Amino acid sequence: ENYPPNQECTWLIRAPDSIIEFNFLSLDMEGYPPCYSDNLIIRDGANSLSPVLASVCGRYPPGSIHSTGDSMFLHFSSDSDVNGQGFNASFSKGCGGLVHVDRGVLTSPHYPQNYLPGLNCSWHVMVTPGFRVSVSFQNPFQIQGYGTDCSSGDYLQLRNGPDGSSPILGGRLCGSSPPSVLQTTDNHLHIRFVTDSSIEASGFKLIFEAHNEGRISCSVFDQ
Ligand SMILES: [Ca+2]
Ligand SMILES: [Ca+2]
Known part of the structure; x- marks a missing residue:
């Protein structure tokens, strides 16, 4: 199942009093870094203005990603054509x-x-x-x-x-x-x-x- 075109999704991960570790289990998205077509942006904080930890696309998952505070904000977007299966990931409180x-x-x-x-x-x-x-x-x-x-x-x-x-x-x-x-x-x-x-x-x-x-x-x- 591929993700649909022109899709926008956001997720907020919170772990009170802790940092967060995020690991990709699979990745299949259009494009190559810097990911101008489809894109998953992972931010170090609670909203869309927080600093970017990673901008992800393609088929090569980055290594483990850590927040410096208690929140991680994810924003997935796809453009109008060429779709993939998307991503699968796990996250943990702390490390x-x-x-x-x-x-x-x-x-x-x-x-x-x-x-x-x-x-x-x-x-x-x-x-x-x-x-x-x-x-x-x-x-x-x-x-x-x-x-x-x-x-x-x-x-x-x-x-x-x-x-x-x-x-x-x-x-x-x-x-x-x-x-x-x-x-x-x-x-x-x-x-x-x-x-x-x-x-x-x-x-x-x-x-x-x-x-x-x-x-x-x-x-x-x-x-
Ligand atoms: Ca696309
Ligand atoms: Ca020591």
Whole structure:
């Protein structure tokens, strides 16, 4: 089902006393950035005058989008011809959430600007059953943790499974060198990012992808 032409829709997402994380699960809209035909504009605030966080169209979803305050305003518009299936997305209070898609980008809030103190973010990444999740990290990678196995300060922890009780994958991650590629043994990945009360840094940006015996899952990214 495609969206109709000349459509205007707005949504207001509010999370009192919290920031908001928004993740695309699918995207199929006419155009290429800067999106002059069909467009989804995501704003950092409660109305159509708030600063723009992202202007979205095409078939390549951006990574996770974070508000700086407690509101996010979305405005979808389509022009008079050429339509797509639209978008599907999830959002969460604070940071983290469910990300059920075969390829995506996750970041710490406000990356590459400094993340916030006192975070406890959890993501559940699920790709197509039968595939594994492969994770690679981008620069800058800066997590202010110290000590053996990042026992003090901030850390990122990946787990080989769907939740916080699954086996740890690759140990706790911190410091300023991006880890090498990590891979799960099935289609679930759990990610947790914890920060303490002081000293912040850029955080992380990771790309995850469904893999099977060296093949990449068939998706819009193959086209
Ligand atoms: Ca159009
Ligand atoms: Ca810290």
